[in-house]
Amino acid sequence: MILYGIPNCDTVRKARKFLDENQVTYTFHDFKKQGLTLETIEKWLQTQPIEVILNKRSTSWKQLTDEQKQALTSGQDLSVLTEMPTLVKRPVLETQSTLLFGFKEAEYQSFIK
Numbered sequence: 001m002i003l004y005g006i007p008n009c010d011t012v013r014k015a016r017k018f019l020d021e022n023q024v025t026y027t028f029h030d031f032k033k034q035g036l037t038l039e040t041i042e043k044w045l046q047t048q049p050i051e052v053i054l055n056k057r058s059t060s061w062k063q064l065t066d067e068q069k070q071a072l073t074s075g076q077d078l079s080v081l082t083e084m085p086t087l088v089k090r091p092v093l094e095t096q097s098t099l100l101f102g103f104k105e106a107e108y109q110s111f112i113k
Contacts, residue, residue, distance in 0.1 A: 001024070001025065001026040001027070001093070001094070001095045002026065002027050002028075002029050002092075002093075002094045002095075003015060003016065003019065003026045003027070003028050003029065003091050003092070003093050003094075004029045004031060004036075004088070004090070004091060004092035004093075004094065005028070005029075005030070005031060005090040005091035005092065006030060006031050006032050006085075006086065006090065007028075007030060009090050009091070011090055011091060011102065011103045012090050012091040012103075014103050014105075015091045015093065015103040015108065016028065016091075018103070018105060018108055019108070022112055024112055026093075031085035031086065031088065031090075032085065032086075035082065035085065036081060036082050036085040036088065037082065038078060038079065038082055041053070041078050041081050041082070042078070044092070044094075044099060045075070045078075047099050048099060048101065050072070050073055050075060051073075052089070052101050053081075053088055053089060053101060054072070054073070054087060054088070054089065055086070055087060055088060055089040055090065058086055058087060059086075060084045060086045060087045061087055064080070064087075068080055072087075088101075089101040089102050090102070091103055093108070093111075095111075098111060
């Protein structure tokens with residue numbers, strides 16, 4: 001199980017705390033230090049639409065040009081996500097059978113039972 005995110009994100013902290021308190025074993029992947037590959041993004045897109053993956057409320061999203069936003073939402077240029085991984089809705093919990101974006105305690109609760 002891999003939890004993707006950035007350590008100083010409040011939502012990521014909540015997810016990590018929840019997993020730790022429930023004694024769930026996971027690996028933490030820091031977007032900023034370890035990056036994000038195009039292969040990982042493409043794998044996520046096989047199960048989730050780009051709208052679920054993108055964090056359109058992020059500062060990074062607001063800094064993009066309209067052309068970049070269009071290319072990203074249409075799937076034409078996913079490389080922007082590798083350059084600016086903070087565009088991904090955090091945290092991302094990836095297991096062999098599940099992929100969750102964002103932290104909702106009820107979702108995580110049902111997942112670990």
